[in-house]
Amino acid sequence: MSTGKLCLEHIRPVIDAVDVLNGKWRIPVVVALCESPRRFNELLRDIKNITPRMLAKTLQELEQHELLERVPDTDNPATTIYQISEYGHSIEPLILALTEWGTAHRKRLIGKS
Structure with missing residues (x-):
């Protein structure tokens, strides 16, 4: 097997994963939905500086990737609750790893100043 093909076999899955999570x-x-299911307005409140239009677009994209699902609110069926799907829970170890690395990286950079 050529080195280029082996490299591509390792790079392609990473590119696929980054494509799913790419975007601000x-x-x-x-992360917000891993903590708990939320209504649209709760997500707007909890995620600072996101616009309603961008939140709607992001939710739609994540739903297309099957990472979240919309369920009717039992208290108010006209309201939708967003939650991580069963498949979406598979991303939690990656989120935890990113959190740990980001925390260590931030400490490393602050320690150099």
Whole structure:
């Protein structure tokens, strides 16, 4: 097997994963929903600086990737609750790893100043 093909076999899955999570708002939305299911307005409140239009677009994209699902609110059927799907829970170890690395990286950079 050529080195180029082996490299591509390792790179392609990473590119696929990054494509799903790419964008300023996808990871924050996933993180928020991993903590607990939320209504649209709760997500707007909890994710600072996201616009309603961008939140709607991000939720739609994450739903297309099957990372979240919409369920009717039992208290108010006209309201939708967004939650991580069963498949979406598979991304939680990655989110935890990113959190740990980001925390360590931030400490490393602050320690150099």
